[in-house]
Amino acid sequence: MKIDSSLAAVVTGGASGLGLATVKALRAGGVQVAIFDLNEETGEKAAAETGAVFCRCDVLSDDSVDEAFAKARAAHGQERALVCCAGGGNAIPTARRDKATGKINIFPSDKFEWVLRLNTVGTFRCITRAAAGMMTLEPIDGERGVLVNTASAAASEGQMGQAAYSAAKAGIVGMTLTIARDLSREGIRVNTIQPGIFATPAMKGAPQQMLDALGAMVPFPQRLGHADEYASLALEIIRNGYMNGETVRLDGAIRMQPR
Numbered sequence: 001m002k003i004d005s006s007l008a009a010v011v012t013g014g015a016s017g018l019g020l021a022t023v024k025a026l027r028a029g030g031v032q033v034a035i036f037d038l039n040e041e042t043g044e045k046a047a048a049e050t051g052a053v054f055c056r057c058d059v060l061s062d063d064s065v066d067e068a069f070a071k072a073r074a075a076h077g078q079e080r081a082l083v084c085c086a087g088g089g090n091a092i093p094t095a096r097r098d099k100a101t102g103k104i105n106i107f108p109s110d111k112f113e114w115v116l117r118l119n120t121v122g123t124f125r126c127i128t129r130a131a132a133g134m135m136t137l138e139p140i141d142g143e144r145g146v147l148v149n150t151a152s153a154a155a156s157e158g159q160m161g162q163a164a165y166s167a168a169k170a171g172i173v174g175m176t177l178t179i180a181r182d183l184s185r186e187g188i189r190v191n192t193i194q195p196g197i198f199a200t201p202a203m204k205g206a207p208q209q210m211l212d213a214l215g216a217m218v219p220f221p222q223r224l225g226h227a228d229e230y231a232s233l234a235l236e237i238i239r240n241g242y243m244n245g246e247t248v249r250l251d252g253a254i255r256m257q258p259r
């Protein structure tokens with residue numbers, strides 16, 4: 001698919017981190033971009049800086065996602081590319097004994113479910129809407145659209161406390177080929193990026209010592225990933241018409257340790 005001003009794209013989680021870097025890279029290629037994000041302040045700011053359109057969107061809600069797609073399409077027409085970056089997690093042990101009191105605490109089910117709803121269901125919710133819209137378009141070079149999802153190294157090697165996040169991201173990896181098969185007759189491709197550890201605002205809370213230690217765990221290059229390296233791969237997936245049904249690790253060869 002050509003990356004130029006004739007293309008309309010939607011980036012969820014586009015107000016920050018990997019999503020924002022993708023918005024910038026698409027805008028540099030002339031693409032008309034809609035940022036879907038929960039955070040209105042950072043979303044409006046990112047839109048003003050990049051020349052994108054901000055659409056407030058909570059990927060947890062059907063109504064909110066439908067409203068965001070309606071606003072994006074009113075501005076740019078039907079999108080042919082969707083990049084899903086909205087996501088996040090929590091860190092809670094499956095069951096843990098409190099060293100001081102001896103009390104045993106479990107991972108609350110509602111907190112587990114929330115991570116699945118945010119990452120797996122939230123991504124799928126956006127995919128269904130985008131795919132349905134793309135199906136109304138005439139194909140260009142046989143192709144109607146392309147979907148890019150974001151999983152995580154945790155889908156393969158979740159660290160301690162990441163049971164929900166690992167399950168949610170493994171769900172995204174697991175549904176990728178199935179969705180590619182479902183949409184194959186319509187000329188819509190879907191692929192997933194599995195990032196290692198990237199320097200984004202999501203990591204900002206961590207102390208520098210910990211970030212340095214994380215970077216040193218990466219075989220090569222020994223550093224955290226840059227968000228524009230994620231964006232570069234997202235754009236290549238959009239561009240490369242033969243890439244479909246695949247999950248690609250982008251992680252400097254890191255394999256996460258238990259903690």
Ligand SMILES: NC(=O)c1ccc[n+]([C@@H]2O[C@H](COP(=O)([O-])OP(=O)(O)OC[C@H]3O[C@@H](n4cnc5c(N)ncnc54)[C@H](O)[C@@H]3O)[C@@H](O)[C@H]2O)c1
Pocket residue numbers: 012013014015016017018019036037038039042057058059060085086087088089118150151152153194195196197198199200201202203
């Ligand atoms: N940074 C990393 O090291 C890393 C590694 C692996 C995977 N990931 C994944 O990459 C994606 C982007 O991560 P990031 O590091 O850029 O995070 P980030 O926190 O910088 O950006 C995430 C964006 O998603 C938005 N968002 C959160 N909940 C939302 C909701 N319900 N509806 C709409 N938008 C919502 C936030 O407002 C934020 O702007 C996430 O799915 C994350 O799990 C990140």
